[in-house]
Amino acid sequence: MKRKLYGIVVAALYILFGVYFYHDPMILKNTSLTVEMGSHLDPYDNIQNIVFGTKKDVDIKGEVDLKKPGDYVITYVFKDKAKTVNVAVRDTQGPHLEVADKKFDLNTKIRPECFVTKVSDASEFEVSFDKKPDLDRVGEQKLKIVAKDIYGNSTEKDVVLNRIQDKKPPVFPKIDKLKVMQGTSEDISSQIKVKDDLDPEPKVKIDTSSLDIFTPGLYTITAKASDRSGNDKDQSLEVEVVPNPEYSEKVVYLTFDDGLSENTKEVLDILKKHKVKATFFVTGHDENHREYIKEAYDQGHAIGLHSYTHDYAKIYSSTDAYFADLDAVNDMVEEITGQRSDILRFPGGSSNRVSANYSKGIMSQLTDRVIKEGYQYFDWNVSSGDAEGNDVPKDRIIELSCTDAYDHVNLLFHDSSPKDSTVAALDTIIQYYKDKGYKFYPLTKDSYICHHSTVN
Ligand SMILES: [Zn+2]
Numbered sequence: 432m433k434r435k436l437y438g439i440v441v442a443a444l445y446i447l448f449g450v451y452f453y454h455d456p457m458i459l460k461n462t463s464l465t466v467e468m469g470s471h472l473d474p475y476d477n478i479q480n481i482v483f484g485t486k487k488d489v490d491i492k493g494e495v496d497l498k499k500p501g502d503y504v505i506t507y508v509f510k511d512k513a514k515t516v517n518v519a520v521r522d523t524q525g526p527h528l529e530v531a532d533k534k535f536d537l538n539t540k541i542r543p544e545c546f547v548t549k550v551s552d553a554s555e556f557e558v559s560f561d562k563k564p565d566l567d568r569v570g571e572q573k574l575k576i577v578a579k580d581i582y583g584n585s586t587e588k589d590v591v592l593n594r595i596q597d598k599k600p601p602v603f604p605k606i607d608k609l610k611v612m613q614g615t616s617e618d619i620s621s622q623i624k625v626k627d628d629l630d631p632e633p634k635v636k637i638d639t640s641s642l643d644i645f646t647p648g649l650y651t652i653t654a655k656a657s658d659r660s661g662n663d664k665d666q667s668l669e670v671e672v673v674p675n676p677e678y679s680e681k682v683v684y685l686t687f688d689d690g691l692s693e694n695t696k697e698v699l700d701i702l703k704k705h706k707v708k709a710t711f712f713v714t715g716h717d718e719n720h721r722e723y724i725k726e727a728y729d730q731g732h733a734i735g736l737h738s739y740t741h742d743y744a745k746i747y748s749s750t751d752a753y754f755a756d757l758d759a760v761n762d763m764v765e766e767i768t769g770q771r772s773d774i775l776r777f778p779g780g781s782s783n784r785v786s787a788n789y790s791k792g793i794m795s796q797l798t799d800r801v802i803k804e805g806y807q808y809f810d811w812n813v814s815s816g817d818a819e820g821n822d823v824p825k826d827r828i829i830e831l832s833c834t835d836a837y838d839h840v841n842l843l844f845h846d847s848s849p850k851d852s853t854v855a856a857l858d859t860i861i862q863y864y865k866d867k868g869y870k871f872y873p874l875t876k877d878s879y880i881c882h883h884s885t886v887n
Pocket residue numbers: 688689737741778779
């Protein structure tokens with residue numbers, strides 16, 4: 432009896448082990464998969480059944496890049512069993528394409544993209560017309576937009592193009608009165624935003640011949656708005672030139688070029704003692720004294736741009752080279768003060784004759800372009816003479832600097848390292864202007880403009 436029972440137990444164990452070892456413990460749904468490119472793939476979804484375990488016990492090896500079509504292999508490992516599955520990533524679908532009907536004037540260059548409001552695909556694609564349309568035809572026409580990916584899958588959508596002969600001029604907004612600051616270099620036309628039904632960028636030109644920007648008062652100017660189809664509209668506009676307080680006062684603008692150096696610190700101390708403000712047109716070539724920019728800025732002095740390199744041959748070789756250098760010095764200023772500067776002084780002033788050696792006519796181009804780019808540049812009407820050499824006597828600097836010839840004095844100094852006599856003369860010069868009743872202001876874009884004539 433006992434022997435019989437023993438025999439049954441052994442037989443049962445054989446069956447159980449047999450199931451365990453010989454029956455497949457991991458059953459997959461597919462041995463190969465095709466997946467749409469850009470879609471989602473969870474390889475665990477391909478597991479049908481696991482004997483004596485769960486899906487989580489399966490280790491899956493191998494990478495499938497769903498952004499790149501190709502043939503990939505992943506391996507499922509469960510206990511000591513491994514199975515491989517081929518995964519084919521393919522792009523079989525056309526791009527997703529949304530379009531809209533459009534109305535354009537005859538001057539609009541029409542490309543298929545003009546009609547597309549949304550388009551996307553897992554692969555690279557191109558948008559085109561199904562056939563070359565007659566884009567010069569006035570009126571409505573039906574067009575077909577095709578988006579085709581690099582695997583040849585395409586999507587087509589119909590649109591209606593309405594070509595219109597634009598006969599309506601732009602419309603002026605309701606403008607009560609334009610206001611500009613006395614002496615401003617601001618482009619007044621930028622304040623006038625006209626609208627056109629078909630030209631997204633209508634132009635405005637103003638005739639300012641009746642306007643004296645330096646004398647406060649009310650003026651009438653004429654503005655002309657034009658669209659690209661040649662429709663014009665004239666409009667009279669009132670412009671108020673608002674008094675600039677700096678113009679009615681006697682002001683001295685103390686300006687320091689070529690810093691920073693240890694002399695900058697001396698200058699700052701003297702300005703602090705006198706409680707007056709000045710302007711520093713800084714350079715970037717001395718990395719050791721940049722903390723004085725922050726100090727000057729924090730004390731309320733103006734930080735203007737002179738040049739990063741102050742290398743005439745480089746900065747005056749082309750307008751692009753000039754602006755690259757200007758951007759570099761402005762980046763430096765912004766990094767230190769947190770604010771970009773919009774005032775500058777050209778190395779050598781706008782009247783320098785050196786720049787013509789590197790690029791003829793460049794100063795006329797630069798003086799125009801800096802204003803267009805939103806800067807104001809300042810020359811000087813009184814020079815301290817400290818650029819005549821490195822040891823200009825203190826008394827000569829005082830003599831040249833002190834004059835009552837102007838109500839607005841833009842006084843040129845240098846605070847580079849050799850200019851010790853400038854520092855020595857400064858106290859007397861400040862006292863001179865104080866006694867004469869001058870105010871000391873840092874320069875801003877609205878300050879009294881002092882421009883030389885360009886000579887190239
Ligand atoms: Zn300079």
